[in-house]
Amino acid sequence: MSTLLYVEASPRKDRSASIEVAQSFVSTFLEKDAINTVENLDLWNTLLPPFDGDTINAKYRVMHGEDPTPEEIAAWDVITKITDQFKAADHYLFSSPMWNFSIPYKLKHYIDVISQPGLTWSFSPETGYEGLVTGKSATLVLARGGEYSSGPVVAAMDFQRTYLEMILGFIGFKDINTVLIEPTLTDAKDSAIAIAKEEAVKLAGQL
Numbered sequence: 001m002s003t004l005l006y007v008e009a010s011p012r013k014d015r016s017a018s019i020e021v022a023q024s025f026v027s028t029f030l031e032k033d034a035i036n037t038v039e040n041l042d043l044w045n046t047l048l049p050p051f052d053g054d055t056i057n058a059k060y061r062v063m064h065g066e067d068p069t070p071e072e073i074a075a076w077d078v079i080t081k082i083t084d085q086f087k088a089a090d091h092y093l094f095s096s097p098m099w100n101f102s103i104p105y106k107l108k109h110y111i112d113v114i115s116q117p118g119l120t121w122s123f124s125p126e127t128g129y130e131g132l133v134t135g136k137s138a139t140l141v142l143a144r145g146g147e148y149s150s151g152p153v154v155a156a157m158d159f160q161r162t163y164l165e166m167i168l169g170f171i172g173f174k175d176i177n178t179v180l181i182e183p184t185l186t187d188a189k190d191s192a193i194a195i196a197k198e199e200a201v202k203l204a205g206q207l
């Protein structure tokens with residue numbers, strides 16, 4: 001049995017290309033083994049804590065090994081709970097649109113909450129930065145209106161794929177597969193979705 005955390009970042013639901021493809025991944029994962037389970041984290045229906053002054057102070061206290069105030073402890077407890085939920089899965093699936101060459105703010109907010117010293121990464125002067133979410137796989141299903149995989153000039157504008165792959169690598173993921181759906185704002189949308197679904201089903205079948 002294994003568990004999949006599915007983090008969903010498009011608000012467009014039944015009109016979303018990234019969700020449509022991600023759902024074929026989820027279905028294959030569930031069909032593969034009757035006792036597999038999926039937790040769906042819909043970021044548009046999840047209230048995340050503001051990443052505010054108390055939380056940032058708590059983060060720096062943790063980093064510097066100092067004693068936090070009661071307010072900072074309370075703020076850090078909320079962050080720890082969400083991060084523990086994140087770390088509990090065996091496999092991860094992220095679906096996201098490209099927004100302004102990057103990711104929607106809801107997904108960035110979630111990353112800001114879970115990317116924490118002592119929880120998902122660590123630092124020591126001797127060994128540098130080390131990711132703490134290890135031995136797990138992540139699949140990214142990324143929809144974009146334009147086509148960014150066609151050459152170096154447009155690829156340099158793609159901060160969606162590069163950012164997500166980098167930050168997941170930073171917190172410890174080594175096994176990251178990315179399924180692109182592009183270009184969704186053209187007549188090629190349906191065939192792009194069909195090709196991406198095949199890739200997603202294949203990847204889910206390999207888990």
Ligand SMILES: Cc1cc2nc3c(=O)[nH]c(=O)nc-3n(C[C@H](O)[C@H](O)[C@H](O)COP(=O)(O)O)c2cc1C
Binds near residue numbers: 185
């Ligand atoms: C606010 C917003 C910003 C967008 N910015 C970009 C962009 O920078 N580059 C691009 O190629 N497409 C952009 N698009 C188009 C989406 O990436 C495209 O429609 C994609 O299919 C959305 O994914 P979804 O269908 O899963 O929601 C944008 C769409 C929205 C709503």
